[in-house]
Amino acid sequence: MKKIIQYLTVYLVLCIAISSAFSQGLAPPSNVTAVDTPNDDGSSITIKWDAAPEDSGISGYQILRRIAGGGLEEVGELLPAGTTTYVDSTIEKGNAYAYIVRAVSATEATVESEETAPVSGSGEWFHTGKIPLLVAMLLFSAAIVWNIYDARSGKEIFVRRIPGLEAVDEAIGRATEMGRSILYSLGLGRVDEVPTIASMTILGQVARRTADYETPLRVPCRDPIVMNVVREVVRTAYLDEGRPDVYNEENVFFLTESQFAYAAGVDGIMVREKPAAVFLQGQFFAESLILAETGNSIGAIQIAGTDSEHQLPFFIAACDYTLIGEELYAASAYLSKEPMLLGSLRGQDWGKLFIFGIIVLGVVLELAGVNWITTLLQRVS
């Protein structure tokens, strides 16, 4: 028994000695700096310090801060060893804060760095990290605007054939010959979404033709605001064609805001009314195939278009023609043949050419061991 007590005493003394040796050897975090976080709204301060050696015995860091003239307070949780940066997003604007980084060992021994100079957060008016993005956007916009105004000179602009848009007349003609209606769905998008606006443009062109042929055009809407804008688009198209008498406001109607109830409603209209042509243009989600397959089952000629790459395979499988991605946005220019709109398409192609060039150059440079394009793109993203 006496021996056991002796062993335990020796063990305890050793433990205390080792822990005290470690705590004595715990070096304070060095080169601690606190700066206003760049490119933010002034709501944070970034604290940085040098990495401690692996055998330093540090198991974590605790950040402490002091508002000028006040006491020290802990900020956030204990940071793991190896951390060298902390962003304090809990500051109040207008106050200056001084920071201390406290190193903590496994035995809870602590040592603190020197206090930094007080710093306060201030918002930046311009995000310098977005300069490459701004330059790319300006270049691309300039290319589009230049081409739009160049198109005014009357130069003929070549636009490749888009089968889905070529088939619009065929679909409307077929419905007219069969004496059946045309169903046009703008999908689930809201009025502030670009695919919905692009779809409205196509609808305007479709409505002009249906006005000429007196073919009923049915437009079930998922969003009441979209419904009102669409009513105006269709009404104006009929007016422009000199056929306001053919326009029937009730043909543009609100169905429901619920995704699958909308799909059920549109499916029901398809099955009951058997439209000869179905247009599915805009933003679609999981209901895309439900709509397209029902349209297929009634034998309607179907022209779909969406910018969602997840729904495109469904449309391609189930529809006769599909506008793939950007073709949806090219539709207004293609159908109207308006030179200024066609000019914007050419500007868009210049943008694609530029990106293609960057990709090829990036690949070649990467193969040669130069990675500045990759670094630049990573920084932008």
Add this chain to the structure above:
Amino acid sequence: MKRQVPLILCFAFGIVMILTQFSPHSFSQGIYEEVISWTLIISPFALVLATATLIQTHVARIQRRTDHWQYSFVVFAGLITMVVIGVPFGPQHQAFEWLYTNIQVPMDATMFSLLAFFIASAAFRAFRARTFEASLLLITALIVMMGNVPVGDLIWNTVLGWLPLEDGASKARQWILDNPNLSARRGIILGVSLGIISQSIRIILGIERSYLGGGD
């Protein structure tokens, strides 16, 4: 004037909203959030519009005795029941929640589950090996399907065990998804992004005006 004011507003707000994307300052972010929150104001009006249009459409159907006009009574029954329970007692009320959970959710799920059958019928048509492209699609689909199920690798390892590639089905599937599939998707995304920018510029500059309810 009816056309000019919306175009000026569209131009001004378009430019301001673009600028806010490049300025992290609280002032510009405040403008951004404020403008976005304005869209919420439209929602109550939209709700009234939606209800009015729905009632108008179905009343007209009943009056004219169009095909299946009886179903319009189901619409009114649903609308009135939810309003009578939801408006005075709120959406947290037990009866309201019960109706939502036991009627709307199962009906939504029913429609969603139809997707499985539609996928099968669409895949059957798409994968018929009538052309070279369709055959390619069929082979690729088979590899991806086999790679998605555990039995795919089992078959691979049993039948093609002599090959120096273990679990080839799942590896081939992953390669297809990571390379040709991802490349095509990114190509579409790039085109779509440029298309959106181009469309936005046309709208901001007032070249694209169809959303105002007229021609171009």
